[in-house]
Structures are given as structure tokens and as C-alpha cells.
Amino acid sequence: MRAFAHLLDRLSFTGSRNAKLTLVRDFMRQTPDPERGWALAALCGDLTFSAAKPASIRAAVEARMDAQLFAWSYDFVGDLAETVALVWPGRPGANREPDLTDVIDALAAARRAEVPGLIEAWLDALDADGRWALLKLLTGGLRVGLSARLARQAVADFGGVTVSEIEELWHALEPPYGDLFAWLEGHSERPSADHPGRFRPMMLAQAVDEAVDFARLNPNDYAAEWKWDGIRIQAVSERGERRLYSRTGDDISAAFPDVVAALEFTGVIDGELLVLRDGSAASFGDLQQRLNRKTADAKLIAAFPVGIRAYDLLLEGEADLRSAPFAERRARLEAFVAAIPSPNIDLSPLQPFSTWDELASLRADPPPGDPARAEGLMLKRRDSPYVAGRPKGPWFKWKRDPHLIDAVLMYAQHGHGKRSGVYSDYTFGVWREDGEGRRSLTPVGKAYFGFTDEELKQLDAFVRANTTERFGPVRAVRADQDVGLVLEVAFEGLQRSTRHKSGLAMRFPRIHRIRWDKPAREADELSTLERLLRV
Amino acid sequence: MIKPESLLHPRPAGLYCAPGDFYIDPVRPVDRAVITHGHADHARTGHGVVAATAQTLGIMEVRYGAAFAGATRTLAYGENVDMGGVEVSLVPAGHVLGSAQVVVRWKGLTMVVSGDYKRRRDPTCPPFEPVACDVFVTEATFGLPVFRHPPDTEEIERLMQSTVQFPDRAHVVGVYSLGKAQRVIRLLREAGWDRPIPVHGALERLDALYEHFGVDLGVCTAVAAGDAKDFAGQIVLAPPSAIATPWARRFADPVDAFASGWMRVRARARQKRVELPLVISDHADWDELTATLSELHPGEVWITHGREEALARWCSLNGLAARALDLVGYDEEGE
Numbered sequence: 114m115r116a117f118a119h120l121l122d123r124l125s126f127t128g129s130r131n132a133k134l135t136l137v138r139d140f141m142r143q144t145p146d147p148e149r150g151w152a153l154a155a156l157c158g159d160l161t162f163s164a165a166k167p168a169s170i171r172a173a174v175e176a177r178m179d180a181q182l183f184a185w186s187y188d189f190v191g192d193l194a195e196t197v198a199l200v201w202p203g204r205p206g207a208n209r210e211p212d213l214t215d216v217i218d219a220l221a222a223a224r225r226a227e228v229p230g231l232i233e234a235w236l237d238a239l240d241a242d243g244r245w246a247l248l249k250l251l252t253g254g255l256r257v258g259l260s261a262r263l264a265r266q267a268v269a270d271f272g273g274v275t276v277s278e279i280e281e282l283w284h285a286l287e288p289p290y291g292d293l294f295a296w297l298e299g300h301s302e303r304p305s306a307d308h309p310g311r312f313r314p315m316m317l318a319q320a321v322d323e324a325v326d327f328a329r330l331n332p333n334d335y336a337a338e339w340k341w342d343g344i345r346i347q348a349v350s351e352r353g354e355r356r357l358y359s360r361t362g363d364d365i366s367a368a369f370p371d372v373v374a375a376l377e378f379t380g381v382i383d384g385e386l387l388v389l390r391d392g393s394a395a396s397f398g399d400l401q402q403r404l405n406r407k408t409a410d411a412k413l414i415a416a417f418p419v420g421i422r423a424y425d426l427l428l429e430g431e432a433d434l435r436s437a438p439f440a441e442r443r444a445r446l447e448a449f450v451a452a453i454p455s456p457n458i459d460l461s462p463l464q465p466f467s468t469w470d471e472l473a474s475l476r477a478d479p480p481p482g483d484p485a486r487a488e489g490l491m492l493k494r495r496d497s498p499y500v501a502g503r504p505k506g507p508w509f510k511w512k513r514d515p516h517l518i519d520a521v522l523m524y525a526q527h528g529h530g531k532r533s534g535v536y537s538d539y540t541f542g543v544w545r546e547d548g549e550g551r552r553s554l555t556p557v558g559k560a561y562f563g564f565t566d567e568e569l570k571q572l573d574a575f576v577r578a579n580t581t582e583r584f585g586p587v588r589a590v591r592a593d594q595d596v597g598l599v600l601e602v603a604f605e606g607l608q609r610s611t612r613h614k615s616g617l618a619m620r621f622p623r624i625h626r627i628r629w630d631k632p633a634r635e636a637d638e639l640s641t642l643e644r645l646l647r648v
Numbered sequence: 649m650i651k652p653e654s655l656l657h658p659r660p661a662g663l664y665c666a667p668g669d670f671y672i673d674p675v676r677p678v679d680r681a682v683i684t685h686g687h688a689d690h691a692r693t694g695h696g697v698v699a700a701t702a703q704t705l706g707i708m709e710v711r712y713g714a715a716f717a718g719a720t721r722t723l724a725y726g727e728n729v730d731m732g733g734v735e736v737s738l739v740p741a742g743h744v745l746g747s748a749q750v751v752v753r754w755k756g757l758t759m760v761v762s763g764d765y766k767r768r769r770d771p772t773c774p775p776f777e778p779v780a781c782d783v784f785v786t787e788a789t790f791g792l793p794v795f796r797h798p799p800d801t802e803e804i805e806r807l808m809q810s811t812v813q814f815p816d817r818a819h820v821v822g823v824y825s826l827g828k829a830q831r832v833i834r835l836l837r838e839a840g841w842d843r844p845i846p847v848h849g850a851l852e853r854l855d856a857l858y859e860h861f862g863v864d865l866g867v868c869t870a871v872a873a874g875d876a877k878d879f880a881g882q883i884v885l886a887p888p889s890a891i892a893t894p895w896a897r898r899f900a901d902p903v904d905a906f907a908s909g910w911m912r913v914r915a916r917a918r919q920k921r922v923e924l925p926l927v928i929s930d931h932a933d934w935d936e937l938t939a940t941l942s943e944l945h946p947g948e949v950w951i952t953h954g955r956e957e958a959l960a961r962w963c964s965l966n967g968l969a970a971r972a973l974d975l976v977g978y979d980e981e982g983e
Contacts, residue, residue, distance in 0.1 A: 386656065
């Protein structure tokens with residue numbers, strides 16, 4: 114438990130992706146089976162315990178110490194598991210410190226009434242960090258900022274294989290993954306991935322480089338289609354198993370019972386999850402109502418009906434099509450989708466074109482309806498097989514140009530790490546007119562990149578020279594009709610938001626240009642942004 | 649028996665000894681002061697006569713210059729002096745270099761003002777010495793049961809382990825410049841870290857003073873302004889205030905560590921954006937506070953600053969009379 118507790122502790126304070134990967138990879142190297150496998154399952158959220166309830170843990174600690182002192186402690190710390198871990202008055206004569214495997218084995222064998230006694234004995238034997246890890250594990254929710262995908266990436270790094278290889282196997286494996294580790298350490302063959310309903314690692318596209326790529330690519334080699342603004346999914350239905358997977362191989366079936374019910378076929382479809390109403394795709398904001406949920410009730414499903422816009426076919430019946438060229442898969446996909454009874458699975462149409470210029474004007478000025486809400490275009494090489502990962506050349510995404518607005522810098526905040534001591538996070542606003550014609554700035558977003566180091570120095574100097582107020586790490590800067598710094602902000606899209614004062618939330622905002630030349634009064638109005646919402 | 653309040657009582661300027669006419673750790677300028685230790689909230693400038701250990705007087709001189717007081721009186725640990733008919737002596741408190749408890753005896757009454765203290769070993773100062781007394785005046789900085797500091801050797805081990813795991817990153821440890829810095833350096837040396845330790849300029853003069861008083865810190869090199877060399881895999885010490893300044897920008901992708909008792913609570917570490925919290929404290933934790941009170945079993949416990957209500961509650965549950973002094977002016981957060 115000590116090594117696992119130490120890992121959780123470090124992860125919970127570590128922000129950098131690379132550092133997290135190092136922590137998990139080193140843990141896998143230094144920890145024997147089956148401990149590391151159980152830890153991996155815990156990190157991926159694949160372990161659940163129902164026997165330990167927060168109320169019974171609280172009761173156990175209050176039986177050992179003054180309730181008032183506990184209440185003050187809880188009030189100070191603010192987290193039950195952490196408070197109990199810190200204050201736990203251990204009794205002498207405790208048993209050996211349990212490791213994760215002991216805990217899992219004992220809980221699997223214990224009768225319900227025995228569980229509280231087991232937990233108390235473990236708490237007596239562990240130190241504060243170990244108690245914290247144990248209680249976090251048992252009460253569900255490690256919340257150490259590590260996604261299941263990142264955990265699998267660390268396992269791939271550990272074994273020197275690609276994450277796609279791990280993902281293809283993942284759903285065929287069971288904790289504590291002894292066969293996986295044996296393979297990664299070269300002691301045995303690769304475990305069989307033949308598991309009905311398993312995830313097939315996805316093929317991803319590169320961003321197109323307009324200046325280079327169009328000169329060397331032949332438009333006849335490529336098919337084009339819209340890049341839909343939903344989330345990429347894989348829908349699997351084989352040998353009675355129906356599954357919906359996210360791009361990273363997480364099983365999200367439970368949140369979309371309406372989509373799972375529509376999978377009346379045998380095969381694997383690659384497509385976009387969208388809110389579909391009468392065959393028309395709604396905005397990403399609508400889809401968000403269905404995301405990051407464990408389940409969906411009938412009311413939510415009726416308000417935000419979700420479907421799939423299919424663009425590739427990986428498995429048709431029992432036949433694996435991944436080595437077939439895109440053109441062939443596409444032809445089969447069209448027939449395949451036509452045979453699916455549900456209207457909630459439709460086909461992403463191809464956009465015929467003969468020159469890159471023709472495609473460019475389509476992208477700049479898409480026809481009304483669904484294409485107007487698309488993120489841009491996808492280009493797929495007609496002879497390309499379906500390859501996991503992000504190969505260079507066969508698939509390109511060609512996003513629409515970002516939206517640009519001129520906004521005024523309102524607040525700045527300290528960065529950290531390399532940017533500690535520099536004002537590098539900028540909140541900006543646009544003009545809004547009240548009923549009596551008075552103009553004031555309303556914040557519409559925050560950006561912390563898009564500028565060079567040299568520009569950062571200039572921005573920092575501007576903030577320091579024009580500070581009007583300080584709120585801890587945040588400074589308000591002068592921003593009125595006469596004095597203010599105009600920032601040209603690029604962003605990908607807008608959504609309505611009740612969390613922001615302006616009622617808007619920007620997607621992916623960044624500083625595009627600093628308009629030292631432009632008077633603040635000439636920055637954009639909120640109404641300009643509101644018009645964008647109506648498209 | 650005379651009442652303790654006639655020997656010591658709180659006044660706006662601090663704890664005052666009326667028969668001896670002196671204050672202990674006054675927060676405003678007074679004529680005569682006895683100072684427990686050199687931290688800025690206890691040792692202030694501008695008093696008439698200051699009595700303290702040689703080390704504490706040395707620290708005050710480093711911080712405030714030679715004219716920090718009208719006159720000074722050096723007291724050795726254990727030396728009894730008469731101050732206006734009151735017998736005063738200083739005994740080690742185990743907090744930082746030169747830290748002392750003030751023992752005052754008068755007409756058969758013994759009161760101990762412990763200042764800030766801890767009970768565990770500190771390689772930079774002699775250990776706390778328990779003195780039987782009628783009234784024990786205690787701090788309560790970490791006076792909540794959640795504060796139970798782990799062994800400092802484990803924390804140092806985690807720090808050194810991290811430099812192995814992240815050899816490309818500088819490990820910048822926030823430490824208070826008096827006491828914590830030198831203790832962390834000594835602990836590193838004892839754990840076998842014999843490489844030069846780069847330190848922020850603010851630590852240099854106090855480090856030199858510790859060396860003067862016989863604490864061997866090994867080779868420490870100042871990180872000079874404009875010094876942009878690679879500190880990969882090194883352990884660098886700096887006062888917490890320097891971590892969020894341009895000074896810290898020289899370190900590429902640093903691991904920000906912080907050595908403090910407050911790091912025991914995760915929300916505190918997150919607020920400070922600490923990546924490697926090290927629970928190393930110069931104050932007694934809950935177990936040390938309560939064990940000290942159980943050991944001394946004084947007639948009365950007076951609590952100066954920190955989380956008075958929880959410690960007072962513990963006293964009442966354990967049959968000790970306790971009162972909170974409500975002294976103002978002491979830093980309850982700094983550590």
C-alpha cells in the first residue's frame with residue numbers, strides 16, 4: 114500500500130502529463146504482480162467497492178475520539194477521507210501493513226458485517242498517506258487527475274509498445290492483468306484480443322498544412338466529407354455484445370442507451386456522436402448535455418436525442434475490413450447503413466470536388482444546414498487502409514478558419530512554472546450597451562497562449578504599468594473608452610453559458626494578435642458575438 | 649499561594665512580568681524584553697534592553713543591523729539571573745538555533761513561557777528541555793488533531809527520491825530562511841546528499857550565522873541574479889516568497905516543493921501550487937503538544953497563539969485547567 118499511496122499522492126499534486134507518465138511507469142517497474150495490476154485497475158476506475166460507506170467510517174473514528182475535536186478537524190480539512198486519514202487514533206499492536214492485494218482479497222472474501230472491522234484494522238496498521246489512499250479507494254473516487262487513457266499510455270511506455278496495442282487488448286483483459294504484464298516484460302505471448310465487443314484503436318487525422326500539402330497532393334486521390342462537431346465514437350455490435358466507445362477506448366455505453374438500442378447490426382462503425390433531430394445535427398452545446406454522465410433518463414433522452422453519423426466501417430458481419438482501402442470500406446458502409454432500421458444512425462455524405470480551390474470555397478462558405486455547423490472538412494485517401502494511430506498522409510483534417518474578434522484586456526493573472534512572476538493569463542471583454550446607451554466592458558473569455566516570449570514581456574509590462582486594482586494573484590488593468598489594450602482573439606466556436614456573466618463561452622480561445630494600434634473604443638460589441646450564436 | 653496573573657499577565661504589547669518589569673516577546677517597542685527566539689514575530693526591533701541567547705541576539709543583528717536594541721544582555725542556557733527580584737533563566741525549546749523557553753520563578757511560583765517549540769530531534773539546535781512548573785504557556789500553531797508530522801527523514805527521502813525519478817528537473821524547495829532552511833540542509837547532509845546546494849541570496853547570511861555557531865551546512869552556493877545555468881536534478885532552497893517571482897523563472901520545468909507543517913493538509917499544498925509537499929515543521933504537532941502537557945501536568949495551561957480552542961478542549965477533556973491568552977501580533981500561518 115505504501116508504494117501505491119505514494120503514487121497517488123504524487124499524482125494528485127502533479128500537473129504535467131509527462132511527469133504523470135513517469136510516475137506511473139516507474140511504479141509499474143518497481144512493483145510486483147499482482148499489486149501493480151490492481152493499482153492499474155484502480156487508476157483506470159475499474160475497481161469498485163460497495164461495502165465501505167462514508168457514514169460508517171465516520172462512526173468508527175468518532176468512537177475513538179472526541180466528536181467536537183473531529184468536527185473541528187473536518188471543518189479545517191474539508192474532506193472526510195483525508196480528515197479521517199490524518200486524525201485516526203491508531204491502537205497499538207496493529208497487524209502488518211496491508212498491500213492493495215491484501216485489501217482486495219480480504220474484501221472479496223468477507224461477509225458484509227466483517228467489513229468495518231477489517232477497515233479499522235487496516236487503518237491501525239497504515240500511516241497517514243496509506244490511510245488516505247485506502248479510504249479514497251474504498252469510498253470511490255481517487256480523483257488524482259489521471260485519465261484511464263493516460264494510465265494505459267503509461268503501461269504502453271512501460272512495455273515499449275503503442276497505446277493502440279494496449280487499447281485493442283484492453284477490454285479482453287481482467288484485473289490484475291498478469292497476462293498483460295507478462296507479455297510487456299517479454300515472458301509470454303501477446304494475450305488474445307479476440308473478445309466480442311472489444312474496442313478497435315482508432316485512426317486519426319493530421320492537420321493539413323495548406324502551404325505544403327495542396328501543392329503535392331492530387332485531389333483525385335482523396336475523398337472529402339464534413340468534419341462534424343460532435344464526439345468521435347466507435348459503435349460495436351458483435352456476438353450479442355453492444356458497446357459504444359470514446360476515441361480513447363473508454364466504454365461509454367451506459368450513458369447512451371438510446372444509441373445502444375439502435376445498434377441493430379453485426380459490425381463495427383466509426384462515426385460521430387451528435388444530437389440528431391429529424392436527421393439534422395444540433396450544436397455541440399446540445400450534445401454537451403449528454404456528455405460526462407454515467408446514465409441518461411428518459412426525459413434527457415427525449416430532450417437531447419443522440420445518434421451516430423457514420424463515416425467508416427471496420428467490421429462487417431464477421432469480416433474485418435481494416436486492411437481494405439477506404440473506397441471499398443466506404444462503398445460497403447453505404448449499403449450497411451442503408452440496411453440499419455433506426456433513423457438515428459445515418460451516413461456522413463461525401464462532398465464531391467475536383468480541385469483544391471473548389472474545396473477551399475466549399476470550406477469557406479458551406480451550404481446552409483448541417484454543413485454550416487461543421488468544424489471544417491476531412492480528407493481521406495481513397496486507397497488508405499484503416500491504421501491505428503495518426504499516420505502521416507492518408508487522413509487530413511482541414512478546420513475552418515477560427516473566428517476573430519477584437520476584445521479589450523481587463524484582468525491579468527500570474528502564470529506558474531516558467532511563467533511564475535509574469536502576468537500571462539488574460540481575461541478580455543467586449544463592449545456592451547445598457548438601456549441608456551452607456552457602454553461598459555463585459556468579460557467574454559480568458560486566454561493564456563498565442564503570443565511570443567517577446568510579446569509576453571510587452572504584455573506583462575503593460576499590465577504592471579496599467580494596474581488599477583489587485584485581487585490576490587489577479588490584477589485589474591485600465592480598460593475604458595480612452596485607454597485599453599485591444600487583443601485580437603481567435604476562437605473555434607461559441608456556446609451559451611449560464612456560468613459566464615456575458616452568457617457566452619468560447620471554445621479554444623487564444624491571442625491571435627496584439628493590436629497596440631487600435632483604440633479600445635473600437636473593439637467589438639457583444640452583439641457581434643451574439644450574432645455568431647444564431648448561425 | 650499567589651496568583652499566576654500577578655507574576656505574568658497579557659498586555660497589548662505582549663506578556664508582561666510586573667514584578668520584574670519586563671515583557672516576553674513583545675510585539676511593540678518596550679523598555680525591557682526577554683526574547684525566546686529570532687523569528688520576526690517574536691523578535692522585533694526597537695526595544696530598550698533585550699535579553700536572549702547569544703544565538704538569538706546574533707540572528708536579530710543579522711536581520712535588523714547592530715542597532716536593533718538600546719542594549720543587549722546575553723543569557724546562556726541554564727544561567728539564572730535576577731530581574732527585579734524575579735529569577736529568570738532560559739532553557740532550550742528545540743525550535744530553531746538559540747530558541748529558548750523562559751522560566752520565571754517568584755515567591756515559590758514557577759511559570760514557563762515556552763515560545764515556539766518542538767519535541768523531535770533537530771540537528772541545528774539542542775532539544776526541548778521539560779521544566780516542572782505551575783503554569784505552562786504553550787503555543788498551538790498546529791493545535792488540531794489533523795497535524796501529526798511524519799518523521800522528517802521520510803520527507804527528506806521522498807525529496808531525494810524525486811531527484812532520481814526526475815533527473816531533468818530542478819527541485820526548488822520553499823523554506824523559511826531562519827531555521828527551516830538550515831535544518832533541511834542538515835537533514836540532507838545526514839541523508840548523504842553531499843552535492844553543493846544552490847540557495848537563494850536571502851538565505852546566505854543566516855546560513856553563515858549558523859555556520860558561525862557550529863552548524864556545518866556543507867557547500868551551499870548562492871544562485872546569483874542572471875544565473876541561468878542548468879539546475880537539473882539539483883535541490884535548490886529558497887524562501888517561499890521567492891518561488892512566485894522572476895527569480896524562479898531561471899529553472900526550467902521545476903518541481904516546486906515546500907517544507908512546512910501546513911503541507912500536511914492537501915488543500916493547503918494545492919493552494920500554493922506545490923507539486924511536492926514536504927511535511928517538515930519546527931513547531932510541535934498535536935501529539936507533541938498533548939504529550940508535553942501530559943508530561944508536565946502543570947496546574948494551569950495558558951495558550952498563546954494558534955488553534956487555541958481545540959487544545960483548550962483537549963485540556964478540559966484531560967483534567968487540565970486551560971485559558972487562551974488572546975495575544976495578538978504573532979504569526980499563525982508562517983512556518
